[in-house]
Amino acid sequence: MNSNVEPAKGAVCSKARLFDEEYLLDPYPLYQEFRDAGPVIWLEAYGLYMLPRYVETRRALEDWESFSSAGGVTMNDIMNEKLSGGLLCSDPPRHDSLRKVIERPVLPRALSQLRERVASEAKGLIERLCRQKKFDAATELAHHLPITIVSDLVGLPEEGRERMLVWAPANFDCFGPINARTNAAFPVVGEMVEYAFSQCVPGKLKPDGWAQMIWEAAHRGEVSLEDAPFMMNDYMGPSLDTTIFATTWLIWLFANNPEQWRKLRENPAMIPAAINEAVRIESPIQNFSRHVARDVEIGGVILPKGSRVIVSYGSANRDERKWGNPTEFDIMREDSNEHLGFGHGEHNCVGKNLARLEMRALLTELIPRVERFELHEAKPAINNVLHGLKTCRVTVH
């Protein structure tokens, strides 16, 4: 990318390879090194800047005119080109018109209608898993709601749906700088795009589903007909692993912090705070990027127009300057809602309230039935930007 460019004055140079497997598995010590070194890091290996602290990350996410998404939010030119002009990779006013259509089914009033259905599905699942006692929270527990209910609501054709769990993480692998992982993921994402264009079309979609609503919006002229197939990916890509990982982290965190589970059982009204705290401390999306659209000062460094900067949700959410005891999972933390795990600003996560509703439903059913979680085995899922567990075997007592 910009690897031949000299870094801006004041940026701290680092040779660290953040996207190598050892750091993807445990990025936290490296994040801490970056945060201690300064507000702006130059990652020599990738030709990218990075904002490792909370204040600058938040500021960048609020200033879309300087830190543009239209220039791409991934860390490689190929993917940025492919996603250009889509929901993730656009700025106002185009972003506003796309978002208005995409977010329609997940606005508060619509979600309110869904709450009962999700609650009853969660009840059935948790009753079954509690009878079973021993299960894999990463698959048996966390997969259920996104795959049964959300996929049904989106209403994509059954044929191909089973590939979704392969496509979604591959899509996020393509957000990293070019490495072996990114290159291996491109053809898989190609499959997803092919599915969107050939299968996600009127006649094959569920008539009252969210995907069909995109086509209807296009016919009303709210977005263009050319935009519609690309927008299918906005439901497919982000609705699975993100929620699945956050749910799995919740179980893992409560298994490792039994006193926090006791506190939640004493006051279940704290569920939203617990969810925020889990998304803060183990953010399912760790890093995206922004394109510097004009020379801009941040953290005392002038980033030059045309450069690219990583916004690190995962690092900001553990910044000692912002959070007391940042590595501690504390559901009573007063400001946990200020985390950046769902992003911030124009591009804050469209599906966040749906994800919260799903996780609340599961916790609500677990609270009366489970005194403690016994953790047997946890295995990480490795991805260029996602952070999660692929296995989390527990017994409930």
Place this chain on the structure above:
Amino acid sequence: MPRVTYRLPDGRDCEVELSNGQSLMEGAIRNGIGAILGECGGSAMCATCHVYIEGGPVGALPSMCDDEDAMLEEAAAERLGNSRLSCQIRMNAALDGIVVRVPEEM
């Protein structure tokens, strides 16, 4: 400490003391009042802490920001002239005695 009364959907009145600076949403959550969901945790992003202001020192309420105004438009229960998001109202001495009604639909 200043007090707030939550008028719950089942007809009960629940009066609690809040500390200065605590929002009416947090006050409900931390006192186990589950009728207020407060799904987003206090960022004016989910409309699940919607309340109707019913009485008390209404003149002391803070003015409404654009985010709150936009979110109230999306609330599950009907928006009325006295609709507010309880996460955007922080307790202080002047608000002592405020009464809010919690809608059935969130």
